[in-house]
Amino acid sequence: MTDDPPRKRMVKLPTGGQEGGRGKPARLKTAKQRTPSQQAWLERQVNDPFSAKARALGYRSRAAFKITEIDDRFHFLKPGARVVDLGLAPGGWTQIAILRGVTNIVGVDLLPVDPLPPAQILQMDFTDPACGPKLMELLGGAPDVVLSDMAPNTVGHRETDHLRIVGLIEAAIAFALEVLRPGGTFVAKSFQGGGSDQLIAGLKRHFTEVKNVKPKASRQDSSEVFLVATGFKGR
Incomplete structure (x- = not known):
């Protein structure tokens, strides 16, 4: 060379x-x-x-282009919306939400995240039972949008890693169903393979439309896809 x-x-x-x-x-x-x-x-x-x-x-990560393409199609990041960003590090999704006029946004991650005003950021384990109430207290009302770009630490054992992935998605869905306002939107990173059909079927019971989306910025050799559920029917 x-x-x-x-x-x-x-x-x-x-x-x-x-x-x-x-x-x-x-x-x-x-x-x-x-x-x-x-x-x-x-x-x-x-x-x-x-x-x-x-x-x-100057984006925090290439993931900014993923949420940009998704929002260009579904139009949920808008001024006045309340947004929760689960697994926000390093902040690419929150950054795009702010650029699109969102001023009331809270996020959480296990990793430290440099400030992104006006976003309020928690460094905390989302699966901690105390996390959800803290996010809602900071947000000050029911969110219009719940975003989840969470992914678990892998251990190299395929079945175990898959269970961890599905478990985090299910936790994000449970949180969204508990806090979203009627008509709200849920977006979560998922992976093609076993369990995705069941997740989609479950979401369809609570949202008017559920789509599997593969943005151009998501690498073609990756099994990564995004679940986009719009029109929350309420509790």
Whole structure:
């Protein structure tokens, strides 16, 4: 590998969030402290057009483009809406909500998150029974939108990891059903595979429309999809 100046190995910024307009993929020098999987992940981040555009626009993460595309289709992030963001770190979804006029938004994550005013942020375990009431106290009323980009820490055992994923989605759904105002919207990251049909069937009992959405910013080799449930029927 030639020792080109770093600027020559930079990825050409995409236009409009599309896959075109990319330069030659950059390869990073292998660091002894990185595992092969970490090395591959880092190279993918450097070469990913959405990650590059997120950095150029000052977004917290490439996930900002996912919620942007979803909201462009369903139009739930609007001025005056009350929003809860579950698993908000590093803040890409909350950032887009604020840019779209949302001023009453609360979020929670296990990880620390740099301030995103006017959002109110809790560093807490969402599954802690005390978390939900604290979020509602900060929000000051029933939310119009509950967002969940939560994902559990994986242990490398497929069945166990799948159960953890489904468990978090079910917890997010239970919370949304308890607090959403009638007509509200629920959006959650999910994964294709066993259990998704049951989750969708359950949501359809409580919402007028439920869709499985795969945004362009979601990598094609990922099983990641998003459940979008609109028109909450109320309790």
